[in-house]
Amino acid sequence: MGDVSRLLAEHGPAFGQALLLTWKLTLMSFVPGFVLGLLVAALRLLPLPPLRFVLTAYVEIFRNIPSVALLIFIVFALPDLQVLIDYEPAVVLTLVLVCSAFTADYLRAGINTIPGGQIEAALSLGMRPATIITALVLPQALRSVVQPMTSLLIALMLSTSLASQVPFPGRELTTLVSKIANDSAIGIPAFVVAAAMYVASGLLIAWAGATLERRLRILR
DSSP states (O other): OHHHHHHHHHHHHHHHHHHHHHHHHHHHHHHHHHHHHHHHHHHTTSSOHHHHHHHHHHHHHHHHSOHHHHHHIIIIIGGGGTOOOOHHHHHHHHHHHHHHHHHHHHHHHHHTTSOHHHHHHHHHTTOOHHHHIIIIIHHHHHHHTHHHHHHHHHHHHHHGGGGGGTTOSSOOHHHHHHHHHHHSSOHHHHHHHHHHHHHHHHHHHHHHHHHHHHHHHHHO
């Protein structure tokens, strides 16, 4: 406890800033990743086989490629193709691509739970496919994937540690722990504090997701 108290006395503000940066990276990645995944899931429903093939390949590639490998490709391989991306946008882009792929896949699973009779009934009423997708299919699919999307948000928050792999402008939790461990002999207490912050953030996200799921279940 003495080491932890000394650590917080010396680096307390730095841990606060690192936690805020971790949350910032999480939101900057999740929001556009969710929107992009929603768009991909909707476009995959259109009766256009070439488009569906391309989008399915997109989902499978970014859902299965390791995040670190994707970040390395963006940071070190794209410059050879005359595409230069700064370190912070590179980390965010990596997380957005992974998030969008998983979001699209979870939504596809949610869409498969919708009875086909509802879609047939909507078509018989003269509704356009785009209207059916936006007004009927996606709202129901979103209600059924709250729990997996909550898990995805937690995983994304933990994946912000990717920033420690590049010269990121700022220190999120993992980067801060690495610096403290290199500069002093209190690396283990620093890891304990960072781990507690990760756990607390994950529990907060899980609580919010469970609350949202209960409310949406009532709305059904």
